[in-house]
Amino acid sequence: MINEPIPKSELPATGGGFLSFATLVNVLASATKTNEKLDALTHYFSYAEDHDKVWVIALFSGRRPKRIVSSSLLSLWCCGLANLPLWLYEESYHTVGDLAETIALLLPEKNEQAIQPQSLSYFLEQFVQLEKAADETKKSFITHCWMQMNRDERFVFNKLLTGGFRIGVSQKMMVNALAKTVKANPSVIAHRISGKWDPSTTAFEELLNEHASAADASKPYPFYLAYALDEEPASLGDTKDWQAEWKWDGIRGQIIKRNNELFVWSRGEELITEKFPEYFPLKELLPDGIVIDGEILAYRHTAAAANGFHGAVLPFAILQTRIGRKNISRKQLSGAPVAFFAYDLIEYNYEDQRKRPLSERRLLLEDIVAVVNNAGLQLSPVISFNNWNELKSLRETSRALNAEGVMLKRKASAYQVGRKVGDWWKWKIDPLTIDAVMVYAQKGHGRRSNLYTDYTFAVKDDDKLVTFTKAYSGLTDKEFAQVDAFVKRNSIEKFGPVRTVKPELVFEIAFEGIAASNRHKSGVALRFPRILRWRHDKKADEINTLSDLKKLLEVYGK
């Protein structure tokens, strides 16, 4: 049974293999407290085989092997083994809300004896080897594996196959557990496991060895992240202690130049150097042994200076046209030009600068950017203000600059690791909102399994309703239950997993940005749409109209 707890006394003392990894994942998935998860991971790191540990570090830090097989093939093979029609598989999938679990539940009992218990690394390295194999070869391997496994093992095996490994374990938690096991500082561990390394060929000792890891010139630093400021900024004290900057809406990144090579990392720890030719000149222009923290932004350079820099930051939607593309055409380069807005200096002259106060790092950064003098590298300007009220009104102009609000950084702050309270704050502007009616509903995933929680919303256009966005978050569990009950009582038609619903429930939808889109019926695409609140006080004929939406597009969508 999948959710049953595994008594801690039953965890093996040493070694483990795949079964003990499956056990770990089950403990992690069913644990309700962070400490339980941390303990389970620490325990695993204390007894698992070194090579499996390397793979666990890789898995929980976003270094999965490439996906070798599509969901639809896995579904087909499962239907074949379970002797089920595909539609019944799909009904099951929409109820379970998780592909790996659906397959684990549907497959018949295991009927093959494993020749010997396999390790986690065995399976993952098989995946790597099978990457270019024929589908038949993959099918034979995967179905044999399935038929040698129990339900828990299958679930974990399928999770490895399908890539999605969201079981409430962050990279930070994994790093903390690892730090505890090897008795080291978590920030040291975080740094050592960052960068480019291949789990197939990296030994555990090597990965955690200071000298070996220092040799990797591409290695970025863990990002320092800010918390949202919920109170008035006056609570932060004297304005003189604080540096204000715009909170840009792009991709957080690090530019590194070491050994005369240039590396660009995204916050998702993805090496994206090749995607941005705009940064190539920096390889020549930057001094060697340097790491700069900043934001990758769509940006058009002009001669005139305004707001502390030349040119204009473009909406995120423009940057989006550059993401996910390996080969950039000339047209894209001119249509969606990109710059790096520098926030901070993390390494200089091959020396870690993080312990120095921000004010000193900033001065050095300003000098460097000035000397580089290239459109691809901009300084994220400091906003000058004399009192909190002044900053508050400046913040209201964020949207016109395509910023999301204001960042507040303590001038004396060190550059810390991860999300820390106290020195860095993000103070975002209120989102744009629109009142809309729910028209379609679909069952959710994960803890929303078998519950209608994914909704599509519409605005009015004369006597018609026009859908314009989906939103999945923003309601409490109790509200979701009420909407779920409404959907079940008021569904009109069923199209596969989607139900059309009587247009009656009104919600206020919040979003961060709006852009024109010809892929959407409404002609607009929203950025970060979510449900702000359920408008029990409004009827369906009191919602906003398509022309309201178009007005927002005119004001904010340029």
Next chain:
Amino acid sequence: MEPLILFTNKGLYCSAGNFYIDPWKPVANAVITHAHSDHAKPGHEKYLCHRFTKPLLQARLGPNYYQSVEWNETVFINGVKISLHPAGHIIGSSQIRLEYNDEVWVVSGDYKTADDGLSTAFEPVRCHVFITESTFGLPIYKWQPQEEIYNNVRKWILENKQQNKTSVLIAYSLGKAQRLLKALEPLNETVYLHGAIWNMHQAVLSAGFTLPAVERITPETGKEKWKGAIVIAPPGADGSPWMKRFDPCETGVCSGWMQVRGNARRRNTDAGFALSDHADWEGLLTAVKATGALKVFVTHGFQSAFSRYLNETGIESAEVKTEYGNDEEEPPGLAPEQSEQIKEEHGL
């Protein structure tokens, strides 16, 4: 010719006999499959049920006109021949067999095909038309043998006890709670019951059943008793302030819905045991086939999927909307309060 049973807005109606089976609106004559509140509603003039069900109805609905029968005992109402047959769902739960003009219909009520040792084992009844539930009518619902689940529950309790934690099992007060008591007997421990479960416990005792000794939890029960103890509480108590007294405790929800991880996570329970009083996918299929029915109506649960599957395997089938269960496909746990009780009865 009019079908023997009509699906009306008050419930399943036999016009030849002028009575209803498990009606959800007040009627004159009601035949009741079992004592769960979505099947046994208050307000009918006359109730016909199994002998074991009667004290349970009295406990829940108060004094009414109740007529009780034995299993396989024949009664006639307006010329329609009626008999009750074990459904294996909870104590007293029955399938209703109707015979008229050489045609036989069976209404399953809720059922499970595994014998839990308390509810009297499910009896397949041959018929022309079968009306079946489908609470767990998807192939993802495949129960483990109950002894394995009981073992896991007991292991979990011992593990908690070692850490001086209270084990709070969340189980529906009628059916699941008594089943658990039997499963916990080998541990030889006092089991503490929430008031709602205690009340049902008394009703089951008055139906003539023997159950292990228990202790009722009252505001006066001393705190020192909870260390490592076993408690059974209904779903409504889960997450309520009433639970605070057991800290430190671990909760274990016993319900078929726990088969899927997401449901357990949503309940924020420490452990989930997929122990159900309903038939799983294979159980439903076996039961349907054993009736030999030419036509099968599918009620509450995954009725559209189960009915479509039956049609594709050559058994003529149609789905029927009833007010049993809460509503189609709804697992418990996030229920609007007003249907909380019904919900508990269905999933838990």
